[in-house]
Amino acid sequence: MTMRQTFLLICFATLIPLALEPNGYYIRILTLALLFAALGQAWNIVGGLAGQMSLGHAAFFGLGAYTSTLLLIHFGISPWIGMLAGGVLGGIAAFLLSLPTMRLKGHYFALGTLAFAEVFRVIANTWSSLTGGPVGLSVPFSEPSLAMLQFNETRSYYYLMLAAFVAVSMIFVIIVQGRLGYRLRAVKEGPDAAEVIGVNTTRVKIHAAVISGSLTAMLGTLYAQLNFFFDPDTVFGALQISIRIALIVIVGGIGTLFGPLLGALLIIPLEEFANVMLADRAAGLSQLTYGALLMAIVLLQPQGLAEFAKKLAARISGKVMSSKTEART
Amino acid sequence: MDIFVNRRRVLGMGGAALATALMPRLAKAQQGQDINVGVVLPLSGPSAQFGINSKNGLELAVEELNAAGGIKALGGAQIRLIVADSTSAPTAAATAAQRLIAQNEVVAVIGAYVSSLTLAVSEVMERRGIPLLTISYADQLTERGFKTVFRLNPKASTLGQAQVTGSIEIAAASGAKLERAAILYEDTAYGTSQSAGLRKASQAAGLSLVMDEAYPQGITDVTPLINKLRASEAQVVFAVSYLNDTLQIVRTMRQQKVLLPVVGGAGGFILPEFASALGELSEGVLSVNSSNYDLDEAHAKRYRDRFNYPMVHDAIEHAALIEVLGQSLETAAATTSEALRGAVAAKRFEGGWLDGMPGGAADFDDTGHNVLAEPIMIQWRSGEMATVWPTERQKMKPVWVS
Numbered sequence: 001m002t003m004r005q006t007f008l009l010i011c012f013a014t015l016i017p018l019a020l021e022p023n024g025y026y027i028r029i030l031t032l033a034l035l036f037a038a039l040g041q042a043w044n045i046v047g048g049l050a051g052q053m054s055l056g057h058a059a060f061f062g063l064g065a066y067t068s069t070l071l072l073i074h075f076g077i078s079p080w081i082g083m084l085a086g087g088v089l090g091g092i093a094a095f096l097l098s099l100p101t102m103r104l105k106g107h108y109f110a111l112g113t114l115a116f117a118e119v120f121r122v123i124a125n126t127w128s129s130l131t132g133g134p135v136g137l138s139v140p141f142s143e144p145s146l147a148m149l150q151f152n153e154t155r156s157y158y159y160l161m162l163a164a165f166v167a168v169s170m171i172f173v174i175i176v177q178g179r180l181g182y183r184l185r186a187v188k189e190g191p192d193a194a195e196v197i198g199v200n201t202t203r204v205k206i207h208a209a210v211i212s213g214s215l216t217a218m219l220g221t222l223y224a225q226l227n228f229f230f231d232p233d234t235v236f237g238a239l240q241i242s243i244r245i246a247l248i249v250i251v252g253g254i255g256t257l258f259g260p261l262l263g264a265l266l267i268i269p270l271e272e273f274a275n276v277m278l279a280d281r282a283a284g285l286s287q288l289t290y291g292a293l294l295m296a297i298v299l300l301q302p303q304g305l306a307e308f309a310k311k312l313a314a315r316i317s318g319k320v321m322s323s324k325t326e327a328r329t
Numbered sequence: 330m331d332i333f334v335n336r337r338r339v340l341g342m343g344g345a346a347l348a349t350a351l352m353p354r355l356a357k358a359q360q361g362q363d364i365n366v367g368v369v370l371p372l373s374g375p376s377a378q379f380g381i382n383s384k385n386g387l388e389l390a391v392e393e394l395n396a397a398g399g400i401k402a403l404g405g406a407q408i409r410l411i412v413a414d415s416t417s418a419p420t421a422a423a424t425a426a427q428r429l430i431a432q433n434e435v436v437a438v439i440g441a442y443v444s445s446l447t448l449a450v451s452e453v454m455e456r457r458g459i460p461l462l463t464i465s466y467a468d469q470l471t472e473r474g475f476k477t478v479f480r481l482n483p484k485a486s487t488l489g490q491a492q493v494t495g496s497i498e499i500a501a502a503s504g505a506k507l508e509r510a511a512i513l514y515e516d517t518a519y520g521t522s523q524s525a526g527l528r529k530a531s532q533a534a535g536l537s538l539v540m541d542e543a544y545p546q547g548i549t550d551v552t553p554l555i556n557k558l559r560a561s562e563a564q565v566v567f568a569v570s571y572l573n574d575t576l577q578i579v580r581t582m583r584q585q586k587v588l589l590p591v592v593g594g595a596g597g598f599i600l601p602e603f604a605s606a607l608g609e610l611s612e613g614v615l616s617v618n619s620s621n622y623d624l625d626e627a628h629a630k631r632y633r634d635r636f637n638y639p640m641v642h643d644a645i646e647h648a649a650l651i652e653v654l655g656q657s658l659e660t661a662a663a664t665t666s667e668a669l670r671g672a673v674a675a676k677r678f679e680g681g682w683l684d685g686m687p688g689g690a691a692d693f694d695d696t697g698h699n700v701l702a703e704p705i706m707i708q709w710r711s712g713e714m715a716t717v718w719p720t721e722r723q724k725m726k727p728v729w730v731s
Contacts, residue, residue: 024431
């Protein structure tokens with residue numbers, strides 16, 4: 001996609017809220033979808049480019065939410081600064097996590113990271129004097145202002161999340177097109193071959209992990225400011241954060257620029273509407289439907305929605321042949 | 330690797346997004362003369378049973394109110410409940426509240442049972458200035474200076490204190506002096522926060538804690554815990570857990586002839602399934618509670634006849650919230666959130682479904698805390714819950730076997 005087209009897409013995204021109630025339901029869902037698209041994009045740096053299936057990103061996310069909120073509660077520090085502090089801590093946590101887990105492969109890496117996030121959840125639940133414990137933390141109510149990152153209208157948060165998604169995506173593109181991107185792909189295709197041609201694979205993986213962890217932590221701050229309340233199970237939860245982020249990118253298309261956006265725009269509304277439509281029918285029906293749909297998507301479109309969208313577009317424009325030759329196996 | 334898309338795909342995505350954007354305008358249905366009241370409760374997930382009991386209580390109270398002529402000050406307007414599932418995630422609960430406000434123009438929201446869900450919902454409500462009526466226990470709900478939160482029940486810390494002081498008083502009435510206690514709790518948010526309150530209250534009351542132990546929720550073998558409990562020589566055990574662990578602990582204790590009194594912290598101890606699963610082993614088990622059906626048998630009978638299930642505390646308290654709401658709408662004689670909020674804050678409520686509350690009335694202070702809320706203690710007697718403490722609310726004399 002050219003610069004101009006990207007620019008048009010962003011313009012279009014900025015116009016959507018004008019058609020929606022500023023404090024409505026749909027704008028909230030889109031806002032959450034954009035937040036998760038940004039989280040997916042941050043995850044994509046590790047999961048997509050380096051091919052390492054992290055199931056522990058909740059650790060960084062929660063760290064960011066707690067850092068900025070605790071700084072705000074105890075010292076009145078603006079969440080913007082809190083977000084930077086969270087980003088630094090998230091990067092450090094990702095670095096520390098990388099040291100032992102970078103040698104793990106496949107499932108073992110996934111399990112190691114999953115356990116890492118669980119450790120944070122348990123600490124947040126038990127270290128009550130610092131974290132407030134299981135009852136959670138409330139972001140102090142203040143007059144709406146950009147400086148305190150607090151708004152009355154969901155519309156403002158929509159733009160905030162849109163900006164976050166664009167920013168994380170730009171970082172992703174820069175990495176993809178730069179040296180780190182080539183090295184990461186070399187590591188993904190074959191770590192041994194990469195070592196032979198002189199890539200320091202451990203260092204490359206740590207770089208990616210630190211960038212990804214730091215970005216995820218910063219997005220954790222945005223989540224805290226959007227929801228104003230969170231508890232350890234919400235921000236450090238495996239199912240609610242770690243697995244959902246990975247799922248969004250897997251469904252959307254791993255390693256692609258638009259995969260996280262497509263995945264989030266499908267999964268977040270799907271969860272919500274399955275819940276709204278089916279919650280009063282029978283217990284568990286909404287989760288069952290949601291699960292069945294996800295399985296269908298993964299079975300029918302194992303390479304993700306981004307690939308599907310590409311094929312679809314190619315078919316419409318009659319370029320079926322060229323798409324076949326392009327398609328990765 | 331091709332990470333970019335072409336122009337058509339962008340257009341396709343744009344079209345889909347625009348269609349989504351236009352949906353709410355089309356979907357907005359005509360509202361009748363009814364007064365819409367939002368309900369956010371966990372109707373799926375681990376707390377679903379509590380959500381369903383709560384919903385039943387709300388529905389029965391609303392049906393009766395509407396059948397009796399609705400809100401007379403508003404020309405007999407009928408109350409219509411718009412129910413949304415909060416699931417068990419705070420984010421989803423807040424989204425549900427925002428949906429009710431945006432799409433159904435609710436004058437108030439009732440919910441969301443689980444404290445973490447209620448806290449998330451309250452953040453949305455406060456920013457929109459719409460009243461939130463709740464029965465959730467968490468202390469911090471009314472400690473953030475919010476103007477729109479009204480909590481009918483005692484605070485969690487008050488309930489924790491009652492669990493300790495109630496036990497001491499009941500023991501004293503039978504001539505026993507409590508000195509050593511044990512705390513057993515499940516390793517969850519609920520268990521950890523409740524046990525913290527218990528610990529504080531025990532220390533304040535001068536009890537020495539000879540055992541203070543957490544165990545993982547869904548524990549498969551409680552025998553080691555019970556052995557430790559026996560060796561600790563505690564005179565009473567304070568237990569905090571949901572149903573399954575509760576059943577295992579009480580069953581194992583009694584089977585191993587560890588007969589010391591068990592005092593539960595609500596949760597699984599005040600569910601009808603507790604007695605139906607344990608049979609006569611449930612006899613004499615105590616628990617703290619925030620209301621009980623024997624305090625208002627007329628209303629409780631109507632509920633039991635209708636749903637073929639005892640009117641558990643969740644149902645009583647939610648029905649009482651409808652009483653508060655109905656009386657407020659009569660006083661406000663308006664359906665604006667501001668007028669309604671003012672009426673809830675100013676008025677003292679009594680009668681009707683509030684008869685089932687231990688204080689029989691509600692009066693909210695500036696923080697939204699009900700100053701007339703009182704904790705009680707119930708005891709399982711022949712498969713039913715009897716209110717045994719405090720003495721002035723007593724329906725049956727407590728039995729303390731030490």
